[in-house]
Amino acid sequence: EGLLVQSGGGSVQPGGSLRLSCAASGLDFGSYWMHWVRQAPGKGLLWVSRITGDGGGTTYVDSVKGRFTVFRDNARNTLHLQMTSLRAEDTAIYFCATERYFGPGNFGLDYWGQGTPVTVSS
Amino acid sequence: SSELTQDPAVSVALGQTVRITCQGDSFRGNSASWYQQKPGQAPLLVVYGANSRPSGIPDRFFGSDSGNTASLTITGAQVDDEADYYCGFRDRSGNHWVFGGGTKVTVL
Numbered sequence: 001e002g003l004l005v006q007s008g009g010g011s012v013q014p015g016g017s018l019r020l021s022c023a024a025s026g027l028d029f030g031s032y033w034m035h036w037v038r039q040a041p042g043k044g045l046l047w048v049s050r051i052t053g054d055g056g057g058t059t060y061v062d063s064v065k066g067r068f069t070v071f072r073d074n075a076r077n078t079l080h081l082q083m084t085s086l087r088a089e090d091t092a093i094y095f096c097a098t099e100r101y102f103g104p105g106n107f108g109l110d111y112w113g114q115g116t117p118v119t120v121s122s
Numbered sequence: 123s124s125e126l127t128q129d130p131a132v133s134v135a136l137g138q139t140v141r142i143t144c145q146g147d148s149f150r151g152n153s154a155s156w157y158q159q160k161p162g163q164a165p166l167l168v169v170y171g172a173n174s175r176p177s178g179i180p181d182r183f184f185g186s187d188s189g190n191t192a193s194l195t196i197t198g199a200q201v202d203d204e205a206d207y208y209c210g211f212r213d214r215s216g217n218h219w220v221f222g223g224g225t226k227v228t229v230l
Contacts, residue, residue: 035219037165045157045165045208047219059217095164099212107212108155108170109219115164 002027002111004096009116016086016120022079022096022113030054030074033099035109036081038092038118048094049081064090086120093117126154126209126222133228134199144192144209144222154192156185157208159224165208169194196227204229 008020022034036048049060049070058070069082079096094116097109126146134140144154153172157165167176169185182197192209209222 033216037219037221044206044224045159045210045221047221050217050219061218097165100170102170102174105152106171106174107152108167108176109157109165109210110167110170110176112164112166 002098004098004111004113006094006096006113006116009094009118011119011121012086013122014087014120017082017084018086018118020081020083020094020096020116020118022081024077024079024098024111027098027111029077034070034072034079035097035099036070037095037097037109038090039095039115040089040092043092046092050099051079083118086118088120091118091120125220126211128207128209128222128225130223131226131228133230134196135230136201137198139195139197140199140227142194142196142207142209142225142227144194145190146211146220146222147190151214152212153187154185154209154211156183156192156194157210157221158203159206159208160204168207199227199229201229203227 003025005023035050038048051058051070055072067085072079096113098111100110156169158168159165168179168183173185186193206224208224211220
């Protein structure tokens with residue numbers, strides 16, 4: 001049974017930086033595309049970023065492009081999200097998740113980390 | 123704003139059936155997946171594909187797709203089913219995911 005344990009996050013002033021981490025166990029980490037999803041207080045889910053299994057392909061939601069960088073260390077079964085130039089609107093709970101392929105046209109985010117809060121405030 | 127539209131809230135009597143819909147033009151070849159989220163918890167995948175459930179998810183949850191509308195139906199709703207439910211969709215390129223705005227289900 002897979003498990004994702006998140007760390008990092010916390011409070012930072014606008015313009016600051018933070019790094020989130022997501023440690024995987026019980027699964028073949030390098031074979032999974034990984035995602036970051038966030039949830040602002042009282043709001044819904046927002047997809048943030050995706051990285052391919054080998055780390056060679058990354059994509060981002062427009063609002064974080066150029067400020068966030070997703071990367072992974074498959075030797076250490078760890079996913080990271082480096083966040084810079086943080087804004088108040090980045091305040092949210094951030095979740096990491098694995099993407100599973102279930103068949104043609106069928107995908108799901110099946111393992112989720114516990115979430116880590118990020119607060120951007122002066 | 124989300125490209126996938128869900129009703130903000132719905133209520134269902136205990137033991138009855140409730141259907142949650144997700145409308146959008148993003149269903150281009152991929153099926154929606156559905157996530158249950160309880161307060162203070164991470165989302166939980168409950169349905170993927172047209173109507174498949176991960177291990178451990180009760181069979182009272184089932185999904186369907188029709189045109190630009192995906193649906194999650196809960197039959198025989200239980201108190202434990204009270205939660206927010208989100209549809210999610212992986213775009214065809216695999217470059218992005220989109221979530222609906224979420225539906226809060228209340229079991230009366």
